Amino acid sequence: MSQKKTALITGASSGIGRATAFTLAQQGFRIIATGRRTDRLQELVEQFGQGTVKTLAFDVRDKAAVQEAIAGLPAEWSTIDVLINNAGNAHGLAPIQSGDVDDWDAMLDINVKGLLYVIKAVLPGMVARKSGHIINIGSIAGKEAYANGNVYCASKFAVDALSKAMRIDLVQEGVKVSEVNPGAVETEFSEVRFKGDKERAATVYKGYEALQAEDIADLIHFMLTRPARVNIAEVLILPAAQASATVMHKQL
Numbered sequence: 001m002s003q004k005k006t007a008l009i010t011g012a013s014s015g016i017g018r019a020t021a022f023t024l025a026q027q028g029f030r031i032i033a034t035g036r037r038t039d040r041l042q043e044l045v046e047q048f049g050q051g052t053v054k055t056l057a058f059d060v061r062d063k064a065a066v067q068e069a070i071a072g073l074p075a076e077w078s079t080i081d082v083l084i085n086n087a088g089n090a091h092g093l094a095p096i097q098s099g100d101v102d103d104w105d106a107m108l109d110i111n112v113k114g115l116l117y118v119i120k121a122v123l124p125g126m127v128a129r130k131s132g133h134i135i136n137i138g139s140i141a142g143k144e145a146y147a148n149g150n151v152y153c154a155s156k157f158a159v160d161a162l163s164k165a166m167r168i169d170l171v172q173e174g175v176k177v178s179e180v181n182p183g184a185v186e187t188e189f190s191e192v193r194f195k196g197d198k199e200r201a202a203t204v205y206k207g208y209e210a211l212q213a214e215d216i217a218d219l220i221h222f223m224l225t226r227p228a229r230v231n232i233a234e235v236l237i238l239p240a241a242q243a244s245a246t247v248m249h250k251q252l
């Protein structure tokens with residue numbers, strides 16, 4: 001039986017999830033990398049090998065697919081020590097009065113309900129073993145609302161509330177729950193938010209040095225490798241040039 005810890009990472013095909021998969025694999029974890037873009041997940045297998053990375057393809061909105069994929073893991077991958085609930089995105093940036101209902105559905109279905117479906121599939125094993133660590137990726141948008149952020153902010157406020165409530169419910173089960181709340185990280189996030197408009201996405205990161213996905217991955221690795229007695233419950237991590245959701249020192 002492997003002594004290495006196994007971490008299931010949602011959204012491992014891009015950005016923060018992908019960087020976290022790389023960092024944790026390099027640091028001796030076994031990774032269950034999940035997402036919809038299987039070609040991207042396969043690159044992780046090619047990099048680290050089948051003994052270190054297992055891929056699972058599902059849309060987190062599809063609760064039956066989530067359940068089936070995780071319940072169907074082969075025995076050597078079925079003990080999940082760490083869950084990184086990272087899959088998520090913003091869809092659109094518009095005042096509430098002109099918001100697109102499909103964008104609202106996407107954000108609530110992926111960022112909130114999808115996270116819950118994954119938890120539902122992973123938690124029984126952790127509770128039975130009285131051991132596990134869940135890290136939810138929230139956002140500064142889950143701490144402060146900002147103009148036009150409405151439903152994305154609501155989805156991340158929900159992640160914040162769930163993280164706090166899960167920590168209370170699971171403390172007696174030996175399962176740690178932590179939350180990482182990043183400010184601006186340069187990933188495909190803005191490209192998704194602006195529906196493929198790369199030029200508009202690039203303006204979000206102009207005039208200052210945004211966080212890189214690897215910065216969040218390093219933090220997650222640090223959180224996961226503290227002594228058993230320690231739970232770093234919540235971290236707000238910002239670029240040096242960012243002071244709040246709306247105050248950014250840009251030099252354009």
Ligand code: NDP
Nearest residue numbers: 011013014015016035036037059060087088185187188189
């Ligand atoms: P990316 O767009 O680079 O990555 C998003 C990841 O989520 C992809 O791997 C994508 O995989 C996955 N994903 C999206 N929708 C689904 C779905 N329906 N089913 C399964 N997987 C899905 O963005 P980031 O890395 O920046 O975002 C990761 C997390 O960090 C998100 O929760 C985001 O809200 C949060 N965050 C990001 C910040 C930033 O500034 N970038 C700041 C604060 C928080 P695939 O498309 O292959 O399914």
Ligand code: 8X3
Nearest residue numbers: 139140141183184245
């Ligand atoms: C992503 C950061 O400020 O664009 O969660 O909402 S922000």
